[in-house]
Amino acid sequence: MLRALLHKEKIKLRHFWWLPVFLCAAALLDYWLTFRGVLAMHGAVDTWNGLIVKKTIYFTSLKWAFLASAAWMAAVQMLPECHDRRLRLLFHLPVNTLWALGITISTGITFMLVLMSGTAAIFCGINHFFGLPQEISGPMLATVMPWALAALSTWCAVAASIADPAYLRKTAYVLVGIGYISLLTGGRGYAPLQDSLCLYALACLPWLFAPCVAALRVKEGN
Secondary structure, eight states, rough: HHHHHHHHHHHHHHHTTTTHHHHHHHHHHHEEEEEHHHHHHHHHHHHHHHHTSSSSSSSSHHHHHHHHHHHHHHHHHHHHGGGHHHHHTTTSSSOHHHHHHHHHHHHHHHHHHHHHHHHHHHHHHHHTTTTTOOHHHHHHHHHHHHHHHHHHHHHHHHHHHOOOHHHHHHHHHHHHHHHHHHHHHOOSSSSTGGGGGGHHHHHGGGGGHHHHHHHHHHTTTT
16 A cells, blocks of 8 residues: 555655756756856855855855756645545545555655755765865855755645645645744844754644645545
Protein backbone atom coordinates (compact mmCIF):
# COMPACT_ATOMS: atom_id res chain seq x y z
CA MET A 1 0.00 0.00 0.00
CA LEU A 2 2.81 2.39 0.87
CA ARG A 3 4.46 1.68 -2.47
CA ALA A 4 1.21 2.40 -4.30
CA LEU A 5 0.76 5.73 -2.50
CA LEU A 6 4.34 6.76 -3.26
CA HIS A 7 3.87 5.75 -6.89
CA LYS A 8 0.83 8.01 -7.08
CA GLU A 9 2.93 10.96 -5.88
CA LYS A 10 5.62 10.06 -8.41
CA ILE A 11 3.06 10.17 -11.23
CA LYS A 12 1.84 13.60 -10.13
CA LEU A 13 5.35 15.05 -9.93
CA ARG A 14 7.11 13.39 -12.84
CA HIS A 15 6.42 16.21 -15.30
CA PHE A 16 6.56 19.12 -12.86
CA TRP A 17 9.40 18.57 -10.38
CA TRP A 18 11.95 20.32 -12.60
CA LEU A 19 10.42 23.82 -12.29
CA PRO A 20 11.36 24.32 -8.59
CA VAL A 21 14.86 23.03 -9.37
CA PHE A 22 15.09 25.49 -12.27
CA LEU A 23 13.88 28.39 -10.09
CA CYS A 24 16.45 27.71 -7.39
CA ALA A 25 19.23 27.22 -9.97
CA ALA A 26 18.25 30.52 -11.60
CA ALA A 27 18.28 32.26 -8.20
CA LEU A 28 21.76 30.91 -7.45
CA LEU A 29 23.00 32.00 -10.86
CA ASP A 30 21.50 35.44 -10.27
CA TYR A 31 23.35 35.68 -6.93
CA TRP A 32 26.65 34.59 -8.48
CA LEU A 33 26.35 37.03 -11.38
CA THR A 34 25.21 39.88 -9.12
CA PHE A 35 28.04 39.41 -6.64
CA ARG A 36 30.60 39.10 -9.42
CA GLY A 37 29.25 42.27 -11.00
CA VAL A 38 29.41 44.18 -7.72
CA LEU A 39 33.03 43.09 -7.23
CA ALA A 40 33.94 44.13 -10.77
CA MET A 41 32.20 47.49 -10.51
CA HIS A 42 32.98 48.61 -6.97
CA GLY A 43 36.08 46.64 -6.08
CA ALA A 44 36.81 44.50 -3.06
CA VAL A 45 36.93 47.33 -0.49
CA ASP A 46 33.48 48.75 -1.20
CA THR A 47 32.01 45.26 -1.58
CA TRP A 48 33.33 44.18 1.80
CA ASN A 49 32.06 47.41 3.30
CA GLY A 50 28.60 46.57 1.95
CA LEU A 51 28.77 43.08 3.42
CA ILE A 52 30.15 43.96 6.86
CA VAL A 53 28.72 47.41 7.60
CA LYS A 54 25.62 47.73 5.48
CA LYS A 55 24.82 43.99 5.41
CA THR A 56 23.66 44.27 1.84
CA ILE A 57 21.66 41.26 0.67
CA TYR A 58 22.50 40.21 -2.88
CA PHE A 59 20.57 36.95 -2.77
CA THR A 60 16.94 38.04 -2.33
CA SER A 61 16.04 36.00 -5.41
CA LEU A 62 16.48 32.86 -3.27
CA LYS A 63 13.53 33.94 -1.12
CA TRP A 64 11.20 34.23 -4.08
CA ALA A 65 12.49 30.98 -5.58
CA PHE A 66 11.71 29.12 -2.33
CA LEU A 67 8.23 30.62 -2.01
CA ALA A 68 7.31 30.09 -5.66
CA SER A 69 8.63 26.51 -5.57
CA ALA A 70 6.57 25.70 -2.49
CA ALA A 71 3.36 27.14 -3.95
CA TRP A 72 3.97 25.29 -7.23
CA MET A 73 4.59 21.95 -5.53
CA ALA A 74 1.50 22.26 -3.34
CA ALA A 75 -0.67 23.05 -6.37
CA VAL A 76 0.79 20.19 -8.40
CA GLN A 77 0.18 17.70 -5.59
CA MET A 78 -3.21 18.85 -4.31
CA LEU A 79 -5.08 20.00 -7.43
CA PRO A 80 -5.22 16.49 -8.94
CA GLU A 81 -6.41 15.13 -5.58
CA CYS A 82 -9.22 17.68 -5.31
CA HIS A 83 -10.27 17.84 -8.96
CA ASP A 84 -13.71 16.44 -9.75
CA ARG A 85 -14.30 15.39 -6.11
CA ARG A 86 -11.51 12.83 -6.16
CA LEU A 87 -10.60 13.68 -2.58
CA ARG A 88 -14.08 12.68 -1.44
CA LEU A 89 -13.64 9.39 -3.29
CA LEU A 90 -10.44 8.75 -1.33
CA PHE A 91 -12.41 8.32 1.89
CA HIS A 92 -14.39 5.45 0.34
CA LEU A 93 -11.39 3.46 -0.83
CA PRO A 94 -9.82 0.61 1.19
CA VAL A 95 -6.94 2.90 2.12
CA ASN A 96 -6.09 4.40 5.47
CA THR A 97 -7.06 8.04 5.00
CA LEU A 98 -4.40 9.44 7.31
CA TRP A 99 -1.74 7.35 5.60
CA ALA A 100 -2.79 8.61 2.17
CA LEU A 101 -2.83 12.24 3.27
CA GLY A 102 0.37 11.81 5.25
CA ILE A 103 2.22 10.44 2.22
CA THR A 104 1.15 13.44 0.13
CA ILE A 105 2.21 15.92 2.82
CA SER A 106 5.49 14.17 3.64
CA THR A 107 6.39 13.90 -0.05
CA GLY A 108 5.91 17.62 -0.61
CA ILE A 109 7.73 18.63 2.56
CA THR A 110 10.60 16.20 1.91
CA PHE A 111 11.01 17.45 -1.65
CA MET A 112 11.16 21.05 -0.44
CA LEU A 113 13.66 20.20 2.32
CA VAL A 114 15.96 18.39 -0.13
CA LEU A 115 15.65 21.21 -2.66
CA MET A 116 16.39 23.94 -0.14
CA SER A 117 19.22 21.99 1.50
CA GLY A 118 20.89 21.50 -1.88
CA THR A 119 20.39 25.16 -2.69
CA ALA A 120 21.89 26.19 0.65
CA ALA A 121 24.92 23.94 0.04
CA ILE A 122 25.56 25.51 -3.37
CA PHE A 123 25.00 28.95 -1.84
CA CYS A 124 27.78 28.25 0.66
CA GLY A 125 29.94 26.98 -2.19
CA ILE A 126 29.48 30.26 -4.05
CA ASN A 127 30.47 32.19 -0.92
CA HIS A 128 33.56 30.02 -0.61
CA PHE A 129 34.37 30.63 -4.28
CA PHE A 130 34.37 34.38 -3.64
CA GLY A 131 36.56 33.93 -0.57
CA LEU A 132 34.01 34.96 2.05
CA PRO A 133 35.02 33.83 5.55
CA GLN A 134 32.74 31.89 7.87
CA GLU A 135 32.12 35.05 9.90
CA ILE A 136 30.24 36.49 6.90
CA SER A 137 29.04 33.38 5.12
CA GLY A 138 27.47 32.00 8.33
CA PRO A 139 25.17 34.99 8.95
CA MET A 140 24.29 35.06 5.26
CA LEU A 141 23.20 31.43 5.44
CA ALA A 142 21.27 32.17 8.64
CA THR A 143 19.41 34.83 6.67
CA VAL A 144 18.16 32.16 4.29
CA MET A 145 16.88 29.80 7.01
CA PRO A 146 13.69 31.78 7.83
CA TRP A 147 12.96 31.86 4.11
CA ALA A 148 13.04 28.07 4.15
CA LEU A 149 10.55 28.01 7.02
CA ALA A 150 8.39 30.45 5.09
CA ALA A 151 8.51 28.13 2.07
CA LEU A 152 7.37 25.14 4.13
CA SER A 153 4.53 27.24 5.56
CA THR A 154 3.66 28.30 2.03
CA TRP A 155 3.38 24.70 0.89
CA CYS A 156 1.06 23.86 3.78
CA ALA A 157 -1.06 27.00 3.38
CA VAL A 158 -1.55 26.50 -0.36
CA ALA A 159 -2.27 22.79 0.06
CA ALA A 160 -4.82 23.48 2.81
CA SER A 161 -6.51 26.25 0.84
CA ILE A 162 -6.90 23.90 -2.14
CA ALA A 163 -8.17 20.96 -0.07
CA ASP A 164 -10.68 22.78 2.14
CA PRO A 165 -14.18 22.78 0.63
CA ALA A 166 -15.32 26.09 2.19
CA TYR A 167 -14.30 29.33 0.48
CA LEU A 168 -14.22 31.23 3.78
CA ARG A 169 -11.68 28.83 5.24
CA LYS A 170 -9.72 28.84 1.98
CA THR A 171 -9.40 32.60 2.33
CA ALA A 172 -8.44 32.25 6.00
CA TYR A 173 -5.64 29.81 5.15
CA VAL A 174 -4.29 32.19 2.53
CA LEU A 175 -4.43 35.26 4.78
CA VAL A 176 -2.87 33.54 7.79
CA GLY A 177 -0.24 32.02 5.49
CA ILE A 178 0.64 35.46 4.16
CA GLY A 179 0.98 36.66 7.76
CA TYR A 180 3.42 33.86 8.59
CA ILE A 181 5.40 34.44 5.41
CA SER A 182 5.64 38.18 6.06
CA LEU A 183 6.81 37.53 9.61
CA LEU A 184 9.54 35.13 8.49
CA THR A 185 10.77 37.12 5.50
CA GLY A 186 10.38 40.70 6.69
CA GLY A 187 13.64 41.02 8.62
CA ARG A 188 16.48 43.29 7.52
CA GLY A 189 20.17 42.67 7.49
CA TYR A 190 21.84 39.32 8.09
CA ALA A 191 20.32 36.68 10.37
CA PRO A 192 17.50 38.87 11.75
CA LEU A 193 15.78 35.86 13.39
CA GLN A 194 18.86 33.91 14.41
CA ASP A 195 18.27 34.16 18.17
CA SER A 196 14.64 33.06 17.93
CA LEU A 197 14.67 30.78 14.89
CA CYS A 198 13.81 27.70 16.96
CA LEU A 199 10.75 29.45 18.38
CA TYR A 200 9.62 30.43 14.89
CA ALA A 201 10.14 26.85 13.75
CA LEU A 202 7.93 25.60 16.57
CA ALA A 203 5.33 28.21 15.66
CA CYS A 204 5.29 26.83 12.12
CA LEU A 205 4.75 23.19 13.19
CA PRO A 206 0.92 23.46 13.27
CA TRP A 207 1.02 24.17 9.55
CA LEU A 208 1.99 20.53 8.97
CA PHE A 209 -1.48 19.48 10.18
CA ALA A 210 -3.40 22.13 8.23
CA PRO A 211 -3.62 20.25 4.89
CA CYS A 212 -4.78 17.10 6.66
CA VAL A 213 -7.42 18.97 8.69
CA ALA A 214 -8.65 20.76 5.56
CA ALA A 215 -8.91 17.52 3.61
CA LEU A 216 -10.80 15.75 6.41
CA ARG A 217 -13.44 18.45 6.25
CA VAL A 218 -14.33 17.05 2.84
CA LYS A 219 -15.17 13.78 4.54
CA GLU A 220 -17.36 15.62 7.03
CA GLY A 221 -19.12 17.38 4.18
CA ASN A 222 -18.60 20.96 5.41
